[in-house]
Amino acid sequence: MNSPGMERAVGLFVIGGLLCLGYFAFQLGSSEIRPSETYTIEARFNSVAGLNPGAQIQIAGVPVGSVGKLSLGKDFSALVELRIRKDLQLSADTMASIRSHGLLGDQYVSLTPGGDDRLLAPGERITDTESSVDILQLLGRFAFGSVNSDKKTSSPTPEKTPPAEEIPLKP
Amino acid sequence: MLQNLKPSGFAPIVALVCGSSISLAASATNQSSNAKAVLEHGVRDAISILEKEKSGTASSVLSKKVRPIAEKIFNFESITRKALGQSWKDLSPEQQKQAVALFSEILIRKYVSHFVTDNKPQLTFLSPQDLGNGRLEISSTTLSGGNSYSVIYRLETSSTGWRVYDVNIEGVSLVSNYRSQFDSVRQRSPGNSEALLQAMKDSLQP
The missing domain is CATH 1.20.5 (Single alpha-helices involved in coiled-coils or other helix-helix interfaces)
Known part of the structure; x- marks a missing residue:
């Protein structure tokens, strides 16, 4: 056999x-970046829909850390633990935005450092943030329209107030 | 010394501490209510001025009319510093002053022209949320031309009171939006701080 x-x-x-x-x-x-090689800061968002623990943190597209736990603040805001590489010093006016890889891709946190001389200390909180954009909500608004209490008084002229992202520095 | 105090001896101290805490909390609430009132009145006043204007009026003319109110609500020095980000340090003090003047003009002109409509926008301001470190967030809804927009104002304390340092429209931050654009200018022309000022001047050209 x-x-x-x-x-x-x-x-x-x-x-x-x-x-x-x-x-x-x-x-x-x-x-991946080991926990011992990172320090933790916190970011407050109005919504982190779609963001998961372990998601990447990037600066200019370069991974610099990962998302820790997500929790709910007292005012029902979302608090996100950010584990950042120890060798990276971030200015106090750093902004955090939730972005996604493509239209339906994974979400990650993008950091944009500012010009402040003061640096973020471990445990500090970033409050200058941009929350995740809910694609389905936007599609829903596009498909079904938005709540409009002044419909009777509104004229058929197109809306003139664009969101900030549509306003270029150079016209 | 504390051991020598009788239980009844603590009463005035407890009352003093409680009283101070209550008055501090009340003061913080008053301050945030005051911030909301200043913001709300300012925005409504600006809209009232723009309501009287006809569509097609030059944005430079509208800007002159609205600027005094805008300067009461917005901290343009802080907005410019934050929007320029790392580029702010590249500028000399004189260039920084010039940048604040140019960028505030860009912001006022960009935004006032959008409020000259036949329909008066309906504004709803919610209660301020304390962000800590002398910062507040006031959410609002703007209903205009059949659409509803979520607008969040972020304010900070300064020597002149509460002032707006960022506006977040439908999840997009004004400061973040412009910071990425200024970063691009900086990367295209590294070390050339005049390029930034020139980009702002070009933006103001009709």
Whole structure:
């Protein structure tokens, strides 16, 4: 039936496979920023819909940390723990925005450092934030319209107040 | 010394501490209510001025009329500093003053022209939320031309009282929006602080 040589070969193959699996798992883990190499700050958002713990934190598209736990503030705002690389010093007027990779891609936190001389200390809170934009809500508003109590008085002229993102620096 | 005090001896201290805490809390509430009142009146006054104007009036003319009110509500120096971000440090004190003057003009002109409509926008202001570190957030809804917009004003205390340092319209921050644009200008012309001022001047050209 099965020779001892064959059993040994299968055993070695399984052990080899497990070693490879362990090696790749270690490599994958080490590519992320370890908790010991980070410090934590907090950001307050009005909404973090779609953002998950572990999501990337980026500056200019470069990963610099990851999102920790999400919690609810006293005023029902969303508090997000941001784990930032220790070697990175952020100015006190740094802004945090929730962005997504593509239209329906994963959400991440984008940081935009400012010009303040004071630096954010561990545990400090960023309140200058931009919350996630709810695509479905926007689509719903587009499809069904928005609540309009002055419909009777409104004229059919197009809306003249664009959101800030549509206002370019250079016309 | 505290051990020598009898239980009844603590009463005045407790009353003093409680009284101070209550008066501090009341003062904070009054301050935030005052911030809301200043903001609300300012925005309504500005809209009242613009209501009298015809659509098509030059934005520079509208800006002159609205600027005195805008300066009571907005901290343009803070807005410019935050919007310029890292570029702010590249400017000399004289250039910084020039940047504040130019950027405040850009903001006023961009926004006033959108409020010259036949329909008076309906504004609803909610209670202020304390952000800590002398900052407040006041959410509002603007109903205009058949659409409703969420507008969040962020205010900070200054020597002249509460002033707006950022406006968030439908989740998009004014400061963040302009900071990314100024960062692009800075990256295109590194070390050339005049390029930033020139970009602002170009933006004001009709």
